[in-house]
Amino acid sequence: MPASFSSSLSSITSLKRKIPSDDEHDSAQPSKLPTIAEAGSGRPTRPLRQNTAAMNVGATRGLGIGPPPLTKPCPPALSGPPPTSITTRPTRATSAPPKSAAPRHVSQPMAAPRAAGTRTLSGPHKTTTFAMGNFRFQPFQGQVQQPAANLRTVDNARISADMDAERTKLASLQEEQLSLTRHLSSARTQELSHRRELIPQTDELEALRKWHARELLELEAEARRRESELHDVNADLATAREDLERERSASASLKETLAQKSAAHISLQGENTTLQAQLAALRTASDGTAGTVSSLRVDLEAAQHRIDELEAEAREAEMVRRRLHNMVQELKGNIRVFARVRPLLTSDLSCPNDQKERKEAMANMCESATGQERKETWNFSFDRVFEPQCTQEEVFEEISQLAQSCTDGYNVCIFAYGQTGSGKSFTMEGGSTNETVGMIPRAVEQVFQVTEELKSKGWEYTLEGQFLEIYNETINDLLGKGEFDKKKHEIKHEKGSTRVTDVVVQQLRSPAQVRSLLALANSRRTVAATLMNERSSRSHSVFTLRIRGTNTHTGQACEGALNLVDLAGSERLNASGAGKDKDRLRETQNINKSLSALGDVIAALGEKSEKSDKHIPYRNSKLTYLLQNSLSGNSKTLMFLNLSPLAAHLNESLCSLRFATKVNNTHVGTAKKQVKSTS
Numbered sequence: 188m189p190a191s192f193s194s195s196l197s198s199i200t201s202l203k204r205k206i207p208s209d210d211e212h213d214s215a216q217p218s219k220l221p222t223i224a225e226a227g228s229g230r231p232t233r234p235l236r237q238n239t240a241a242m243n244v245g246a247t248r249g250l251g252i253g254p255p256p257l258t259k260p261c262p263p264a265l266s267g268p269p270p271t272s273i274t275t276r277p278t279r280a281t282s283a284p285p286k287s288a289a290p291r292h293v294s295q296p297m298a299a300p301r302a303a304g305t306r307t308l309s310g311p312h313k314t315t316t317f318a319m320g321n322f323r324f325q326p327f328q329g330q331v332q333q334p335a336a337n338l339r340t341v342d343n344a345r346i347s348a349d350m351d352a353e354r355t356k357l358a359s360l361q362e363e364q365l366s367l368t369r370h371l372s373s374a375r376t377q378e379l380s381h382r383r384e385l386i387p388q389t390d391e392l393e394a395l396r397k398w399h400a401r402e403l404l405e406l407e408a409e410a411r412r413r414e415s416e417l418h419d420v421n422a423d424l425a426t427a428r429e430d431l432e433r434e435r436s437a438s439a440s441l442k443e444t445l446a447q448k449s450a451a452h453i454s455l456q457g458e459n460t461t462l463q464a465q466l467a468a469l470r471t472a473s474d475g476t477a478g479t480v481s482s483l484r485v486d487l488e489a490a491q492h493r494i495d496e497l498e499a500e501a502r503e504a505e506m507v508r509r510r511l512h513n514m515v516q517e518l519k520g521n522i523r524v525f526a527r528v529r530p531l532l533t534s535d536l537s538c539p540n541d542q543k544e545r546k547e548a549m550a551n552m553c554e555s556a557t558g559q560e561r562k563e564t565w566n567f568s569f570d571r572v573f574e575p576q577c578t579q580e581e582v583f584e585e586i587s588q589l590a591q592s593c594t595d596g597y598n599v600c601i602f603a604y605g606q607t608g609s610g611k612s613f614t615m616e617g618g619s620t621n622e623t624v625g626m627i628p629r630a631v632e633q634v635f636q637v638t639e640e641l642k643s644k645g646w647e648y649t650l651e652g653q654f655l656e657i658y659n660e661t662i663n664d665l666l667g668k669g670e671f672d673k674k675k676h677e678i679k680h681e682k683g684s685t686r687v688t689d690v691v692v693q694q695l696r697s698p699a700q701v702r703s704l705l706a707l708a709n710s711r712r713t714v715a716a717t718l719m720n721e722r723s724s725r726s727h728s729v730f731t732l733r734i735r736g737t738n739t740h741t742g743q744a745c746e747g748a749l750n751l752v753d754l755a756g757s758e759r760l761n762a763s764g765a766g767k768d769k770d771r772l773r774e775t776q777n778i779n780k781s782l783s784a785l786g787d788v789i790a791a792l793g794e795k796s797e798k799s800d801k802h803i804p805y806r807n808s809k810l811t812y813l814l815q816n817s818l819s820g821n822s823k824t825l826m827f828l829n830l831s832p833l834a835a836h837l838n839e840s841l842c843s844l845r846f847a848t849k850v851n852n853t854h855v856g857t858a859k860k861q862v863k864s865t866s
């Protein structure tokens with residue numbers, strides 16, 4: 188059975204649609220029956236219609252006989268009781284005539300004879316025959332001779348006979364209807380049983396339909412998946428084809444390149460062979476000259492060696508010369524003086540590019556000795572004179588030996604003397620670049636370098652630094668905590684070394700640390716200068732580097748100090764214009780007092796070398812008292828005389844030159860090492 192339905196899903200669907208459910212059975216029956224009859228048994232409904240006709244024919248056989256009234260036929264039920272109890276609506280095939288139709292069925296067959304009769308009676312005389320049932324009417328031929336009463340009787344008898352015949356027909360028709368009704372009932376029963384048989388098949392069909400639908404969906408999904416796979420595969424194939432095409436073209440070009448390279452390789456091999464031959468020839472030639480070259484090289488090396496030796500000797504000789512010069516100076520016992528003239532600055536001129544102004548502004552110190560403009564000439568002589576164009580490096584080269592000697596246990600004092608703006612701070616502290624950095628940072632760096640080198644000889648050093656300012660005969664600690672030092676500091680001399688109470692003494696570990704300390708001290712001075720009327724040029728600054736060394740191999744110990752002093756401006760009272768200002772007057776008086784005290788100390792030191800009992804007035808100023816150990820005959824002292832190049836400052840420069848000459852001519856004895864034995 189399923190096999191017959193599985194052939195076409197559409198036929199299954201249409202069949203399903205035609206079978207009503209049990210719920211809708213009753214209401215749908217009339218319209219569905221013909222379809223079911225066709226689908227189920229194949230019997231057409233036409234026979235039922237023919238039966239209706241037959242029933243009508245049969246009805247003519249007798250009237251008033253037969254089943255219950257035709258006006259209320261009982262349609263057969265689809266299931267259940269026998270035909271008498273059927274209450275459902277009648278089907279078209281078995282429909283009974285409507286209530287009003289019953290007389291019509293009855294009267295219709297009768298109407299014809301009646302019409303015929305009427306015609307016969309009242310119509311023209313024609314020869315017409317009407318057949319109705321088993322009756323045959325003959326046309327009336329003669330004239331009505333009989334009386335009217337006889338005619339009526341005949342008619343009545345004929346009519347009653349007709350009626351009887353009709354009733355008989357009707358009865359027969361009713362019987363036939365009854366039989367048809369029974370047939371219908373049995374057909375319905377049959378149909379019902381068919382339907383019952385059909386239910387499981389329908390379920391099976393439904394299950395199959397669902398299964399098929401599922402199958403179909405799965406197949407469709409599979410088909411879609413396959414289609415998408417096919418699409419992907421096609422895309423991959425296309426890409427692969429493109430790749431293949433590319434690879435083919437690349438391979439073709441590579442083959443071409445390979446062919447070219449092969450050709451080039453072959454030609455290079457040829458060249459190589461030629462070159463190899465040339466090389467072999469050259470090698471043979473070079474072997475011949477190699478001997479000559481090696482002997483020349485030996486000569487060259489010997490010559491180079493000799494040059495190196497001579498250069499080393501020259502350097503050594505220069506060192507010896509310098510050392511001897513230093514020794515001569517030390518033996519002389521003089522305080523040495525280096526004069527340095529600063530260059531002309533753009534700030535010195537109103538029109539820096541005006542050459543005439545430039546020439547006039549400069550005090551031509553060399554020419555002035557022989558020139559015609561001036562009648563007076565002054566001759567000064569110092570240990571070294573640095574011209575304006577001299578660099579910081581050149582200046583330091585001259586004092587480096589001196590600075591280094593503090594590591595050997597000497598007390599060294601280097602101070603810068605000169606009028607304001609003559610370049611003292613530039614010489615001592617310098618600028619911030621490597622080229623302009625001044626004597627203090629350079630000396631400190633060198634001391635660190637030397638102590639590092641002496642480590643290999645067993646020397647171990649500790650370095651300490653302090654930075655003080657003497658302003659109006661008061662000591663200020665520039666490394667102290669606050670910007671203004673309010674502490675009272677005292678200077679103490681103990682066993683050849685100088686100590687100032689309550690000042691910060693920093694352990695120095697690196698040149699960088701020293702640079703930052705100098706920057707701190709300078710910032711303190713700058714703040715003070717801003718707030719207190721150019722105080723920086725009105726105070727002396729003293730940087731002290733104290734060095735203590737011990738030799739672990741020899742047990743020796745030494746202690747030296749390097750004092751680097753930037754003195755206050757040396758201008759005279761009237762030149763400074765301080766006369767009107769009480770504070771400036773006091774500053775200038777203090778500066779002059781301390782500078783003349785310095786001159787007095789140096790002069791007394793000179794005299795002391797002749798008269799040993801000569802009193803040295805160190806206590807006359809804070810500056811000389813602080814520098815006592817570095818100015819005494821046991822120390823090495825160097826004074827930078829800083830000079831302005833301006834003609835306008837000539838008088839001040841002359842004063843400075845005279846002071847420096849006095850210092851330079853002073854014999855203060857021979858410097859002594861501060862060497863102790865730790866054992």
Ligand SMILES: Nc1ncnc2c1ncn2[C@@H]1O[C@H](COP(=O)(O)OP(=O)(O)OP(=O)(O)O)[C@@H](O)[C@H]1O
Nearest residue numbers: 529530606607608609610611612613614723724756
């Ligand atoms: N050798 C030099 N080369 C270039 N510039 C210099 C030189 N000497 C001094 N100067 C410049 O001259 C100006 C004055 O110098 P500096 O401040 O060192 O003078 P000073 O004598 O220390 O003055 P003060 O007593 O007021 O401190 C500064 O601008 C400085 O840079």
